[in-house]
Amino acid sequence: MDGKHMQIGEVAARTELSLRTIRHYEETGLVVPSARSQGGFRLYTETDVQRLMVIRRMKPLGFSLDQMRDLLDATDRLDAEPDLGPDEREALLKRVREYEQSAAEQVEKLRVQLSRAEDFAATLRSRLEQNAPGTRP
Numbered sequence: 001m002d003g004k005h006m007q008i009g010e011v012a013a014r015t016e017l018s019l020r021t022i023r024h025y026e027e028t029g030l031v032v033p034s035a036r037s038q039g040g041f042r043l044y045t046e047t048d049v050q051r052l053m054v055i056r057r058m059k060p061l062g063f064s065l066d067q068m069r070d071l072l073d074a075t076d077r078l079d080a081e082p083d084l085g086p087d088e089r090e091a092l093l094k095r096v097r098e099y100e101q102s103a104a105e106q107v108e109k110l111r112v113q114l115s116r117a118e119d120f121a122a123t124l125r126s127r128l129e130q131n132a133p134g135t136r137p
Helices: 008-015 019-027 046-061 065-080 086-130
Strands: 042-044
Touching: 008 019, 008 042, 008 046, 019 046, 046 065, 046 086, 065 086
Parallel strands: none
Antiparallel strands: none
16 A cells, blocks of 8 residues: 555545445445545545446446456455466456456447447537538529
């Protein structure tokens, strides 16, 4: 941990998540503030912010809270347990690879959707240009 603590408002600004969303992720166990101030305010570290960013990036790809929790558990264990046995390390890496593959598949689906949306918008622009006042013979 880097030792610098941030209050939830700063974390919300940095992650572009609402206070309510951050609290929800805390309630579901996805992220836990690293500390509390004497007044009871949630305090977060850079590590907590990075964890929230992983969650923020997974959400639009359709990952469930359970999937987010599973991936974070795997990456936490890989990062925190340097003496994992080779079989356990490989099992964790396999989980991470599966999420990477799923993310890549979702990204491709989103690219197709974006391309279709761009085509649709272009079709509408063209129709508007054809029917704009003063453009008809």
